[in-house]
Amino acid sequence: MATPDEVHITVGTVRYQAHGRERKGVCSVHFAERIKPGDIVPIYLKKNPNFKFPMKQDIPVIMIGPGTGIAPFRAYLQEREELGMTGKTWLFFGDQHRSSDFLYEEEIEEWLENGNLTRVDLAFSRDQEHKEYVQHRIMEESERFNEWIEQGAAIYICGDEKCMAKDVHQAIKxxxxxxxxxxxxxxxRYCVK
Known part of the structure; x- marks a missing residue:
């Protein structure tokens, strides 16, 4: 573990309007507005036995995680760096605005420079007239994406299950x-949910 005495979390604050009233996510707003450095927060960790990254360096890894979906990929890249692992890694990341929503931008740029991350494709949906999402980047890079699959790439998707994951799954198909x-x-034969 890169930071064995720390827990890092990535939280997107939930805020929206419903029936003329502002609504806030109970947990996300609590984390964003009420917890101060040094506060003790009880947590419960639950392992997901189906979300394991390959530790073999010859398996290319494609990570698709817009918004807070980047969290497990950041942890994986930190661990790879700590262990001195090599091998191909490709991150698809996006959010609304590059200037305000590019989570972990400096770390990502550093990983690109030091080779811990082979490539990054970005999609910021509100920075231009028409919305662009990670699934559009996948299609733009379809030839290379397919090459990685042919090389045995492990593909991981993390984020909004209702829309993004379905759209990404369709883009891969x-x-x-x-x-x-x-x-x-x-x-x-190729696609497993």
Whole structure:
């Protein structure tokens, strides 16, 4: 572990309007506005046995995590750096605005420079007229994305399950159809939820 005596969390504050009233996420607002440095917060950790990164250096890793979905990928990249691991890593990250929402920008740039991260593709949805998301970047890089899959890449998606994950899953299917010229029926062999 890069920081064995610390726990790092990535929290996006939930705020929205409903029925003419401002609503706030109970936990996210508590973390963002009420907890001060040095406060003790009881936590419960729950392992996810299905979310394990490969520790073999010859397996390329594709990480797709917009917004706070970047959190497990940051931890993985920190651990890789600490262990001196090599091997190909590709991060797809995005949010609304690059100037205010590019989480861990300095770390990502450093990892690109030192080779801990092979490539990064970014999508900031509100920085131009038409919205652009990580799934658009996947399609733009479909040939290279397919090459990584052919090399046995492990693909991880973390973030909004309702919209983003479904759209990314569809983009990956579209890459396979486009680059491998395979039928929808054969897609079942490649795609596991």
């Amino acid at each position: 579209d890459v396979l159809v486009k680059e491998r010229h395979i039928s929808q029926k054969k897609l079942r």
